[in-house]
Amino acid sequence: MTTHPQAAPQRSITFERTYPASLDEVWELWTTKDGIESWWGPEGFTVTVHQMDLRPGGLLRYAMTATAPEQVAGMKQAGLPLSSEVQVTYTDVTPPRRLAYTHRVDFIQGVTPYDVSTVVELQPSGQGVRMSVTSDAMHNEEWSKRASMGMESQLGRLAKRLQR
Helix, strand or coil: CCCHHHHCCCEEEEECCCCCCCCCCCCCCHHHHHHHHHHCCCCCCCEEEEEECCCCCCCCEEEEEEHHHHHHHHHCCCCCCCEEEEEEEEEECCCCCCCEEEECCCCCEECCCCEEEEEEEEEEEECEEEEEEEEECCCHHHHHHHHHHHHHHHHHHHHHHHHH
């Protein structure tokens, strides 16, 4: 059976964080090869950026690889490859406040590929930088929960990176 997610109502999930850092520091971690490679992806995964063209219509292409034993086992159990190539298309780049992109969800067996949009907004605050990340929900609750857990882990890695 093939699921067609376009028929599902569109929902979004928002994550908000305040980081004790400057706007420029957070922007750089979102918009440079070294920045992305230093924190992107959930715990237990590494990312290698192959291409980064930071402009509307430009691409970010990277490989995300499970490296920690727990993640390797989870990927194998789910029948997913340990490494996957990901392509992001930037839709809005407004330094240093707003970054928007879409990525193609084409790795789930039995589900017609579809796009997920994400918007990152950065605002200076008294404690540093207030960040809001809003992403489309996935095609069902299970995958939305997985994506949320991944983003929570990823934003935790960003916090650790900013503490260095």
